[in-house]
Amino acid sequence: xxxxxxxxxxxxxxxxxxxxxxxxxxxxxxxxxxxxxxxxxxxxxxxxxxxxxxxxxxxxxxxxxxxxxxxxxxxxxxxxxxxxxxxxxxxxxxxxxxxxxxxxxxxxxxxxxxxxxxxxxxxxxxxxx
Amino acid sequence: xxxxxxxxxxxxxxxxxxxxxxxxxxxxxxxxxxxxxxxxxxxxxxxxxxxxxxxxxxxxxxxxxxxxxxxxxxxxxxxxxxxxxxxxxxxxxxxxxxxxxxxxxxxxxxxxxxxxxxxxxxxxxxxxxxxxxxxxxxxxxxxxxxxxxxxxxxxxxxxxxxxxxxxxxxxxxxxxxxxxxxxxxxxxxxxxxxxxxxxxxxxxxxxxxxxxxxxxxxxxxxxxxxxxxxxxxxxxxxxxxxxxxxxxxxxxxxxxxxxxxxxxxxxxxxxxxxxxxxxxxxxxxxxxxxxxxxxxxxxxxxxxxxxxxxxxxxxxxxxxxxxxxxxxxxxxxxxxxxxxxxxxxxxxx
Numbered sequence: 001x002x003x004x005x006x007x008x009x010x011x012x013x014x015x016x017x018x019x020x021x022x023x024x025x026x027x028x029x030x031x032x033x034x035x036x037x038x039x040x041x042x043x044x045x046x047x048x049x050x051x052x053x054x055x056x057x058x059x060x061x062x063x064x065x066x067x068x069x070x071x072x073x074x075x076x077x078x079x080x081x082x083x084x085x086x087x088x089x090x091x092x093x094x095x096x097x098x099x100x101x102x103x104x105x106x107x108x109x110x111x112x113x114x115x116x117x118x119x120x121x122x123x124x125x126x127x128x129x
Numbered sequence: 130x131x132x133x134x135x136x137x138x139x140x141x142x143x144x145x146x147x148x149x150x151x152x153x154x155x156x157x158x159x160x161x162x163x164x165x166x167x168x169x170x171x172x173x174x175x176x177x178x179x180x181x182x183x184x185x186x187x188x189x190x191x192x193x194x195x196x197x198x199x200x201x202x203x204x205x206x207x208x209x210x211x212x213x214x215x216x217x218x219x220x221x222x223x224x225x226x227x228x229x230x231x232x233x234x235x236x237x238x239x240x241x242x243x244x245x246x247x248x249x250x251x252x253x254x255x256x257x258x259x260x261x262x263x264x265x266x267x268x269x270x271x272x273x274x275x276x277x278x279x280x281x282x283x284x285x286x287x288x289x290x291x292x293x294x295x296x297x298x299x300x301x302x303x304x305x306x307x308x309x310x311x312x313x314x315x316x317x318x319x320x321x322x323x324x325x326x327x328x329x330x331x332x333x334x335x336x337x338x339x340x341x342x343x344x345x346x347x348x349x350x351x352x353x354x355x356x357x358x359x360x361x362x363x364x365x366x367x368x369x370x371x372x373x374x375x376x377x378x379x380x381x382x383x384x385x386x387x388x389x390x391x392x393x394x395x396x397x398x399x400x401x402x403x404x405x406x407x408x409x410x411x412x413x414x415x416x417x418x419x420x421x422x423x424x425x426x427x428x429x430x431x432x433x434x435x436x437x438x439x440x441x442x443x444x445x446x447x448x449x450x451x452x453x454x455x456x457x458x459x460x461x462x463x464x465x466x467x468x469x470x471x472x473x474x475x476x477x478x
Contacts, residue, residue: 007254015236074305117450
């Protein structure tokens, strides 16, 4: 099996080499004209306003968190799905309980509207979140 | 693989007298070259095909002049042009990350080819956790996307990169869930093993193994994988009308070409995974062995790719909130129900 993963390593090295070499060949063939205007960041033709390294919405992190929870869950599903006929009904019930707990989490996030792209934020007088 | 290389080094064979280590290295390098060839040909063919299909769906002709016959040399001309174009690296970018992003994205698309079985003995390496490996490697591309978006120091790139990351990780969940029923039906994680378990005609395919549940799983997999590879109607990361070109706005020349190549090979890879998991891979639909396996596999992949192209001109692009709604509130619950439906069906029936 380790032999097979040697293949993966060779592929990783080959991908890096291929991209690097092609870029070097392209570097040799292409023209290179220096122009400060050309080297500014593209912003619809206007001069760029400020840096783009700004804060962005925290909702991206919530999506990432939800992803990690469910991805790990799927990781548990994969080995189970391979042996589930042999493991029998008991394993099916156990997996059902495990997933039900996580589905509760999904329902909670859904109810808190963490799954919406634009969260409806109520003022303290109106509601509770 | 090991046995194959040992037979190659026997006297009278191609690599007679060569030590085992060197022989296996040569075989690995040869398989790398073969996959690179597949990726390059696939990219060139798909670009041309996509332009032709889009043109004909809009009652146009598409490229017609280059190469005289229906513009078949158009992609090669485009490739040469991209090679000769100046790679512009804006002054304000984070240069190491900017140059590394195409490597990561192309690498993830390239390495995904390792466990894909093309025929009974035609596979780069039959990994025992092939499905897990392929999900892991294809989701590496999201790191490249975020890298490109962040390093460009451009507002369009940042928005495109973040949107794309959110989209890819969200749709990763339905994709994973939709793979599970096929794994249950086949009982293995090796890609070759999954194909072998579906031998003997289309009624043995995983598509029909779990009653309605595997059918639904296939549809969910196909829809979610469209979002995984940023294809229309989920092409928000590069929504031209709002984000210019998304995370690769600042890329030009060969750097851009690698994003392009990676996108087309990802289309090919997800179609290959779908046909391995549900459509029997290289197995013949009628259980015969008249047509070579690799050709059948290619036909299945190109059929799925054609549906992807067709979708592009059929469905309008989704909004970001609709995209998240579809992933978390429609496809993920369907995926969970499906896993249990398929499990009960396989245990009880």
